[in-house]
Amino acid sequence: MTTTSTSDDLVSARLRSTGYPAWRAQVEATGGCAAPIHLRGASAVLDRDGAILLERSGDVLAPCGNRRESVCPACSQRYAADAFHLLRAGLAGDDTKGVPATVTDRPRAFLTLTAPSFGPVHARKVTHRGFVVPCRCAERHHVDDPRIGTAIDPDTYDYVGAVLWQAHAGALWARFTTCLRRALAAELGIRAREFRDHARLSYAKVAEYQRRGLVHFHAIIRLDGPDGPADPAPAGLDHTTLRAAITRAATAAVLTVARPDGTALDLAWGAQLDLRAVTPSAAGQVENDQGEMTDAALAGYIAKYATKGTGATDGADRPIRDLDHVQYLEVTPHHRRMIETVWHLGGLDQYDELNLRRWAHMLGFRGHFLTKSQRYSTTFRALRADRRAWRLRAELDALDTATDDPDRIPIDLDTVTVINDWVPVHFGHRDDGERELAAAVAERHQQQRRSKIDTRRAAS
Template structure:
């Protein structure tokens, strides 16, 4: 069913003065989205409404705020401005939800993705307040591999890059449950079967959700191990521990099988005696290969055992990768010149893409799960995602492990999807504030920054609701936002072509 034919109840909040409920009674049929859009567009205040909702026009579920805002002169205390949402179109202020998940709000997630790209790339080549000299610092793109919890369907490739069968075997390979663990197929990208266990009963769902839950702690211990390993390497070449520091940007990716692994940029910086907070080149004795050796050693050796659980008295061993295969982390140097294995732009785009994703790849998408909702998503005999949710919920039965229930909708993972060290790059807040200042400067003829220095704004805005008043408003707002994006893209392309001549 498309948006233009989606029926809405006649009781839906109406556009002032359009009388759509009366029209519904006259026609004897329900109001549809295109009816609301037509009535809104016929309203004399349509263009005022469109300008009013522009900041949140592309958002799928904008936040509605009500209240008032006072603006006073900071020097005299005189009231110089007053605004009440009651005098505005619809009586509310629309604010974009800001959700980072593309499955929830594609528009806000795209803004987040672009900010993530700028944040990550600034830590590789400079900009946004980061010195351009960081482009010459040793940097490694590391993927910390999650361990195996059972055989799953997957895409495999040979060393030459040719696709090969999933799990070929010459002879029958039966598991204890009588399931043949062979799979001679070459799976296509995007197949739903990818990431699902060959035998659901053999798969260790409990261990996987515990690993997801403990992954942030494993990463914390890994960063300590990297520093210790690099300190030892540095001393061998005559460099002291206080002469360098590590900075990183990290993105968590939820794989199809429902387990997280980390993509990390690790950058090696120096320490300036005159300005400890400055970002300066590291000692010349330390090279990229030294950094890679320290990361590889830390990935292999970092491990710990969790606290005891009623279902596992000796706890679970938490470590990277598969010890049997000897694969713990995939390490590649980052080159900004474009002649290395991977470039700064490739890394930034790759990580920014995963910053807007969550558990969608597994087929499970939900909000916070409560006791009333758990039966909708958890089933010990159900699909792979349902068994993971059940494992998280059942293991979180004790106070010490209650975090598993809190993050059951995330399959046990409760960490942030994008984090960084303090000095790696700028912050999301700096990027958002710069965008706000730019918008206010453009709208108010370059007077916004001067006004902010001499005025004080007191807001008493409160949450009124979320979402558009009706589907017709959503259609018009999103159409306007799409047109604005198209104009901006055309303008960027025109400027790019102009600079080439």
């Protein structure tokens, strides 16, 4: 029996099973999660007097919540949607998320900070007329050539420097924001320590892996007054001064760390700095004729990066427990060399605090893919809480509709208590048949979302 026929048989058997309708309903509720968490237990909703309004018991499925598209397309789509709303609120304002619409008047910028060079890599460059420029290896690479981004000469490529830069990328960003505050304080003619009394630097950033295995950061930066988004930026700081300060800060930000042999290694950003102004617009394009980013599309442009993995392999989306595991990963020799370097450095006492081996599957990157300053916008936790409240509201409304009393007062969410008592039983789908059916559900949900987006764009 072939693998295909076995999978078809499993799908057919699941479709005919007596428990299929209930299972299908739970899979639909997760959006077609690829690796759901099976929970067993009970929950109840009580009113202020302790009377049970709703109760549920038995087995349920909960989504895995993994943000990586390569691991779970369904949950990554939900994460990307949350990221979009979080980013958009900080750009265009949203009173329901605690950000006034007046933030569109603030000085704002979109920038991309890249990693420096650690040695020549295979590259594919195309002229404005569409001609492919020869690589330094003298070849003209096809767009799908797996060598793109890998070291031309692995023996001279600085893998140690690349991994140490990657491991400190988050700290380098923190140094950049410190330098930016100092540069802005200088524009105001005040001391750096006084900056927080005059203005607040708000930002959101997303990390994206380049094909060479190093991250670069896409970031939205907004200048507010000292009290946050409702407070206007001080006079003397505008779009022009913000962009000039960002340029100076990107150059000034440097961290010095030690190589394994004790020599100093200066960590800085790459020479390529993409810096754009952000303008309010309802247009569908990402940028206007002046190359400025429009806030209507910028949030979606950035949010998509939040669901990506390393770009090296699907297998490396999970932690590596042993160096022997690396030989079984379907990665390029370049990415394998990076993983091995992370593992080696992680075994040295001088890098204990970096806990590098834990991040070998991330090629040494230890940060979160999406981070933001405290007052930039709402939070993922708040968005998830809103979603739970919406579902509870729908259940209580259905309960009200089912009652015969026309004078019944709708139940106030603030007067109910939700009690959950669930424990995980196991994880994932039981066979390829369930996985295939769940993937079909996820694909249909994604198509429905795309259709809604296209409809909204056509109407705008």
